[in-house]
Amino acid sequence: MEQSTYPWARFEPVPLIGDVTPACSKELAEFLAVLGEIRPLSKAHAEALPGAINALSRILTEARAEMTKPYWSNQDFVSAYLYYFLPWNLVRLTRFFAGLCPETPAKGSWIVDIGTGPGTVPLALWFAKPAWRTIPLTLCLQDSQRSVLPLAKRLCERVFCRGNSPWKVVIAKEPVASLSRRLLGESLALVTCANVINEWVSRRSLGEWDFSARINAFLEQLSPLLVHKQAPWCVCIEPGTRLGGTTIMALRKEALAAGFQIVAPCTHANPCPLLAKERRTWCHCTFDTTGSPAWLNALSEQAQLQKEALSLAPLVFTKKAPKQSKGEIRCISSSFVVPSLSGKARYACAEKGLLLLEDAEGLPQYARLRLEETSLTGLVRDTKSGAICVRSPKEHGQKKARKR
16 A cells, blocks of 8 residues: 555654665675684584574473573584574664664763673664764673673674774673673663573563562663663563563563653553553564575575564663653554454554554554544544554544535
8 A cells, every 4th residue: 555545644653663774684694704704614514503493493482491501502502593593683683773763872982782692782783773883882792691702792893893893892791780880980872681581581480479570680780770870771672472572561660660761662651551461462563574684594494494574572761751742652563353443453552551543554563653632532442452442544534524
């Protein structure tokens, strides 16, 4: 459907997930050469790689409880992670950071990545933010698995050097609390952590109280970095799974209780409408695999782990109040048929609670848009979900025209 005739077009929806530029797509394709330099594979190891990828995938998704030691201690799994899981994470995080618009860091600023693994977030920022590459920045990589930090540093430095960038990479082997004290005098632009909380929070082994307590403990560890005088953004990203999305929603609740302000994806500070006990869904975003390199798609097929879609569950918060307009809402679902509404509908999150947008198939998932207050008054609720039904603006326009 053409954008000019789409009923929601005049509301100027702003997607949170960005596009991969041709230049970025080329760089992601060339990342294979970087892996070959840092982690070269013999012919035998290359042939065994698809099997190792499949085995590690099973452990990470189905048999995490069976892990008696970190997968970074297994050399086959290290190769599997670097050649498969890292590049796919780069594709999805690059799309996310391309859409997210934090302020351009000041010269000499630090970006601190907690639980960096092989340097996934700094690499994704490099691919997603080419305008930042000429700014002298310090990328601080922290991880409880100290053995992975030298590898992360080599990967990042190799990529940054290929682009002749002044970005400096340092590694932090100390806990977050002591790192926070050490960085008190530095200028912090961003604090990031991706795929971190799910590594040690599991609903299978924890009760509800322990789950909340661990989320709170995680936030307390980060807080000294976030109350810094620059009030940096904290960007937390978890997998788009039920556990990942539930974790992010719980983190939002604790962050608000601790006095932090939510930047994204939420457009308000009211209780999350999806966190209610009767809800069976979770906050996450699903999008296509545009920008993924051909070599990665081929390797995924060999490992029998082809991807048709990517997902993530993000939360961005800060001590500084974000700029938000009254009436802003966020689409939070794919499109689906509702018999009582025309076209395909989407759920959206708003200050008034859960919305059901009519004829919204053309809106990108996680798009932000602003509705007039009059659009959210005197409307009926969906009998199944309890969401406020918001009729197509096209229909509203036709009704107004008939009245005139």
